[in-house]
Amino acid sequence: MTLTGFQTEQFQHDLLYWFERNLRDLPWRKDRDPYKIWVSEIMLQQTRVDTVIPYFERFMQRFPSIDRLAEADLDDVIKQWEGLGYYSRARNLHAGVKEVQENYAGKVPDEPDKILEIKGIGPYTAGAILSIAYDKPEPAVDGNVMRVLSRILHIEDDIQKAKTRKRFEAAIREIISVENPSFFNQALMELGALICSPKSPKCEYCPVVGHCRAKKLGIQELLPVKGKAKPPKPLEMKVALLDRAGKILIRKRPEQGLLAGLWELPNVEGTVDQLLDHLHAAHHISGQIRGKRMEYQHTFSHLQWKMEVYEIEVDELDSSVGEVWVARSELDQYSFPVAFQKILAETNPTCK
DNA sequence: AAATCGTGGAG
DNA sequence: TCTCCAAGATT
Known part of the structure; x- marks a missing residue:
């Protein structure tokens, strides 16, 4: 990783300062219950925040805790998921909470190796839960983070390729705030969602534009590099x-x-x-x-x-x-x- | 590594 | 209208 000359501490400060003043009031940010973080992260996979919010609210009323979800019928869980898409997420989540119930006495594990074994929890979701709920300095690399970092650090790897995520995880480990990994990870995603958008990024409002190598080169619109999807x-x-x-x-x-x-x-x-x-x-x-x-x-x-x-x-x-x-x-x-x-x-x- | 797996919103 | 795509995981 080529972080020569990158002002890591200043970047952390600029990013966190902005996030603390601009974070959205989202239903899964009311507390740091690992279960709620877990459900929200699964729902948010490939799905917009505005779409998720009503589903999350209903899901939490119906299944307020891990044990309530674990004891529910799968068909009831699917019914709550109806219309949200990617239904294996609901099936895996249901299987996952049963695993936590049986293997971890109903407490979401706080170690990478253990949480990664849970059904439906991959590298991103593991990092999100560990950092947001448990303050562990683990990377949570999603599409936002890859887009933001590809611009900040000028990384031209194709983000569609499987191995690319690992390079971004390595980069995050270099620059993550150990003092506040929860806000750091969320801030990168929030920045991607609100400012550093796929098209027409709002660089004039960006709190870390001074750190952005792509902006300096004028190529922010060309990043990240991403292959085309084939038609249905x-x-x-x-x-x-x-x-x-x-x-x-x-x-x-x-x-x-x-x-x-x-x-x-x-x-x-x-x-x-x-x-x-x-x-x-x-x-x-x-x-x-x-x-x-x-x-x-x-x-x-x-x-x-x-x-x-x-x-x-x-x-x-x-x-x-x-x-x-x-x-x-x-x-x-x-x-x-x-x-x-x-x-x-x-x-x-x-x-x- | 590349396919599979949904949906609705934005441009 | 059409294309892209949004806090990915699994196989």
């Missing part, structure tokens, strides 16, 4: 809307993979005929197409569902495991991906 892959999807005596057929998705454990309308990747075949094979339902009800497109990070929704007339009906006939008024007891929430709302006759 289109997927033709046929969706079945089965209405029987006011109840519709839903089913639970597998416990692993995309949208794990959430509910959905029966569907196939393929043709309408394949949809009917599937209803017969998987749900023991004989039916015929009544007509196309609607089309809907939903784009994920890596997938694009091109959905066609068909109303289906049920001729014969047998029962099957993992499916439920449910009245529309009872749908709110189940967790649905946003794509199916939209379809269910659009096709709701009482709602239009």
